[in-house]
Amino acid sequence: MKEIIDRPEIGLIGLSHKTAPVGLRERFTIGDDELPTFFDKTCSEGVDEIVYLSTCNRVEIYFITRDMNAAVESVLSVLEGVSSLPRAEFEPVLYKKYSREAVLHLLSVASSLDSMVLGENEIFFQVKNCYGKSVRAGRAGTVLNRLFHLAFRTAKRVRTETEISKNPLSIAYIATELARKIFDDLSRQRALLVGAGEMGELILKYFTKFSIGEITIANRSLANAERIAREVNREAHIVPLDDIAPAAEGADIVIASASSPGFIITTEMMKSVAKKRGSRPVFLIDIAVPRNVDPGVGKLDNVFLYNIDDLKSIADENLKHRLREVDVAEGYIRSDADEFYEWYEGLAVVPAIVKIRTEFEAIRTGELERYRRRRLKHLSEDDFRIIEDLTRQIMTKTLHNPIAYLKHYQTKAKGHRDREAHHGPGEVARIIEELFGK
Numbered sequence: 001m002k003e004i005i006d007r008p009e010i011g012l013i014g015l016s017h018k019t020a021p022v023g024l025r026e027r028f029t030i031g032d033d034e035l036p037t038f039f040d041k042t043c044s045e046g047v048d049e050i051v052y053l054s055t056c057n058r059v060e061i062y063f064i065t066r067d068m069n070a071a072v073e074s075v076l077s078v079l080e081g082v083s084s085l086p087r088a089e090f091e092p093v094l095y096k097k098y099s100r101e102a103v104l105h106l107l108s109v110a111s112s113l114d115s116m117v118l119g120e121n122e123i124f125f126q127v128k129n130c131y132g133k134s135v136r137a138g139r140a141g142t143v144l145n146r147l148f149h150l151a152f153r154t155a156k157r158v159r160t161e162t163e164i165s166k167n168p169l170s171i172a173y174i175a176t177e178l179a180r181k182i183f184d185d186l187s188r189q190r191a192l193l194v195g196a197g198e199m200g201e202l203i204l205k206y207f208t209k210f211s212i213g214e215i216t217i218a219n220r221s222l223a224n225a226e227r228i229a230r231e232v233n234r235e236a237h238i239v240p241l242d243d244i245a246p247a248a249e250g251a252d253i254v255i256a257s258a259s260s261p262g263f264i265i266t267t268e269m270m271k272s273v274a275k276k277r278g279s280r281p282v283f284l285i286d287i288a289v290p291r292n293v294d295p296g297v298g299k300l301d302n303v304f305l306y307n308i309d310d311l312k313s314i315a316d317e318n319l320k321h322r323l324r325e326v327d328v329a330e331g332y333i334r335s336d337a338d339e340f341y342e343w344y345e346g347l348a349v350v351p352a353i354v355k356i357r358t359e360f361e362a363i364r365t366g367e368l369e370r371y372r373r374r375r376l377k378h379l380s381e382d383d384f385r386i387i388e389d390l391t392r393q394i395m396t397k398t399l400h401n402p403i404a405y406l407k408h409y410q411t412k413a414k415g416h417r418d419r420e421a422h423h424g425p426g427e428v429a430r431i432i433e434e435l436f437g438k
Contacts (some may be wrong), residue, residue, distance in 0.1 A: 012102040014060030020093040027083040028059040041078045046070030049141040051134040055126045107333040110151040111158040119165040154336045164325040167318035176206035190214040192251035195258030196225040208233040254284045256292035267296040
């Protein structure tokens with residue numbers, strides 16, 4: 001590995017649903033009360049700034065260092081302790097990214113391009129929350145602060161300027177969205193939820209979120225239905241599965257997701273329901289497998305039936321639509337990464353620029369002081385301030401071209417962004433020697 005350089009380097013070590021099973025990923029989960037110790041250990045050996053990112057699908061550690069060898073060793077050593085696993089068991093599934101590659105990865109993660117569900121919004125808030133923990137712990141500095149704020153800006157841009165997050169993919173959410181499209185205002189509608197399993201609970205959460213006017217849950221196990229009602233929506237009515245027909249008479253939307261070997265809602269049942277409802281339409285969404293609703297129900301007047309295949313086709317079409325937006329989103333990510341790198345690469349010449357200005361300022365003030373004592377004693381304070389301003393302007397204009405050259409020099413290296421291609425302090429010193437004859 002190359003020598004330690006003046007400009008800090010960006011590193012990333014992580015594992016995700018793409019590289020490791022959940023049983024292994026969860027070994028690297030760190031609780032909030034354990035984070036201070038984790039930060040202390042990693043920062044004791046070569047790490048200057050750090051952010052620990054943990055979600056159900058990934059664990060990633062972003063860090064800034066001036067000695068990449070020491071930093072990588074420090075992070076891996078701490079991960080051994082966190083997981084209680086020997087390094088040989090988990091290192092093969094880790095990915096390590098540096099410099100621009102690490103920047104691009106973070107922007108992709110925050111923008112949900114690397115998520116298990118493309119375009120999901122939760123990852124944005126998860127990244128923001130984990131970054132906030134590092135900020136509060138005093139572990140995020142100049143580089144990571146700028147990088148993560150850029151990631152948030154990029155994610156918002158992807159979400160608002162593309163349609164990558166606008167079309168739902170989960171069946172439960174699509175069922176809810178379909179109901180919202182049928183009825184402009186769910187707060188005026190009544191819904192019947194048949195089944196209180198995992199899918200039924202999720203739909204109840206969505207309906208509650210969108211302020212359904214009234215909801216009834218029909219389930220074999222009244223205890224289970226009452227449990228999810230307590231946890232999600234205390235205003236939900238609970239009825240036995242045998243009372244579906246009378247409950248459906250007052251419902252505008254019926255969503256069926258119960259486990260049953262046969263039809264729970266038959267054509268004869270819905271004939272009776274439709275007759276009592278008169279001309280008022282009822283919409284049935286059957287997302288159960290096997291189906292809960294007899295397909296013949298969809299042929300009845302004022303009864304509209306959608307099944308799981310209808311919703312899956314919507315989900316597949318939504319995914320295709322999201323995939324078409326990926327190229328646009330990646331363009332935004334590359335553009336924003338370039339902007340970050342223009343700033344980041346400038347850090348390499350900052351020490352040289354500071355050194356030039358400091359040395360020239362020392363010469364200017366030293367010479368002024370010497371002349372003030374010997375040859376300029378007769379000048380008033382106001383006259384001497386004029387000379388001070390003049391020498392300061394001369395120095396600024398004299399240094400303008402050399403400093404501009406240094407900045408131009410670092411941008412010329414733009415095409416060599418992998419971390420081995422960056423020049424060390426020796427090269428910057430050589431340029432200074434050429435410019436000033438030192």
